[in-house]
Amino acid sequence: MIRKIIKIDENKCNGCGACAAACHEGAIEMIDGKAVLTREDYCDGLGDCLPECPTGAISFEEREAPAYDEAAVLATKQKKAKGQDKKTAHTGCPGTRIRQMSHSNTENAPSHAPGVSHLGQWPCQIKLVPVNAPYFSGAKLLIAADCTAYAYANIHEDFMKGKVTLIGCPKLDAVDYSEKLAEIIRNNDIKSVTILRMEVPCCGGLEMAAKKALQESGKFIPWQTVTVSIDGKILED
Numbered sequence: 744m745i746r747k748i749i750k751i752d753e754n755k756c757n758g759c760g761a762c763a764a765a766c767h768e769g770a771i772e773m774i775d776g777k778a779v780l781t782r783e784d785y786c787d788g789l790g791d792c793l794p795e796c797p798t799g800a801i802s803f804e805e806r807e808a809p810a811y812d813e814a815a816v817l818a819t820k821q822k823k824a825k826g827q828d829k830k831t832a833h834t835g836c837p838g839t840r841i842r843q844m845s846h847s848n849t850e851n852a853p854s855h856a857p858g859v860s861h862l863g864q865w866p867c868q869i870k871l872v873p874v875n876a877p878y879f880s881g882a883k884l885l886i887a888a889d890c891t892a893y894a895y896a897n898i899h900e901d902f903m904k905g906k907v908t909l910i911g912c913p914k915l916d917a918v919d920y921s922e923k924l925a926e927i928i929r930n931n932d933i934k935s936v937t938i939l940r941m942e943v944p945c946c947g948g949l950e951m952a953a954k955k956a957l958q959e960s961g962k963f964i965p966w967q968t969v970t971v972s973i974d975g976k977i978l979e980d
Contacts, residue, residue, distance in 0.1 A: 749802070750804040882933055890912070902939055922956075923956075942972050
């Protein structure tokens with residue numbers, strides 16, 4: 744039969760698992776870090792999962808699909824309630840779940856104090872971070888190349904403190920970050936952007952992506968680029 748059913752864009756899915764948790768019928772499962780519609784006959788076509796998706800990976804489509812099997816859904820729910828269904832529920836990779844951290848207890852610690860972290864949110868990889876999250880409200884954004892954390896010893900105190908940190912490497916990821924960064928800047932109240940890159944040429948891709956994102960966002964936001972040498976020094980322009 745032709746009916747309305749959800750469609751999941753694998754390329755947009757960041758594996759957060761929010762849709763699987765929101766689907767009360769159990770039609771969606773997380774497989775290899777991606778949301779998959781595993782039971783078309785469990786999808787009622789009402790779309791409770793749509794507003795939960797932070798990347799807009801879920802939409803409706805009308806196509807040939809099995810009819811919604813309400814009886815099967817209810818039977819499955821009853822099995823789970825009785826503990827008879829031994830299958831582990833997959834709600835997404837725990838490593839991609841959104842978290843916001845407070846470091847208020849270390850704000851007055853000296854800069855040389857060991858173990859002081861200023862990473863304020865999770866995830867922090869550009870590829871994994873959602874385009875909308877509570878921690879983006881009023882945020883100062885730090886877009887940093889992966890290697891800067893290893894080259895520059897005091898990155899937490901000098902750059903990450905008080906900022907939302909997004910890290911990536913265009914050479915290793917082989918993707919254009921500009922579209923996702925533009926969405927983050929466009930859809931959230933970002934106060935400023937700092938681009939922290941290495942002096943090596945491949946890091947130019949990260950800087951270009953960030954600048955392109957700023958332009959495509961349509962917003963005028965203060966920004967700066969800081970370059971770190973491979974021996975850990977800040978290079979002057």
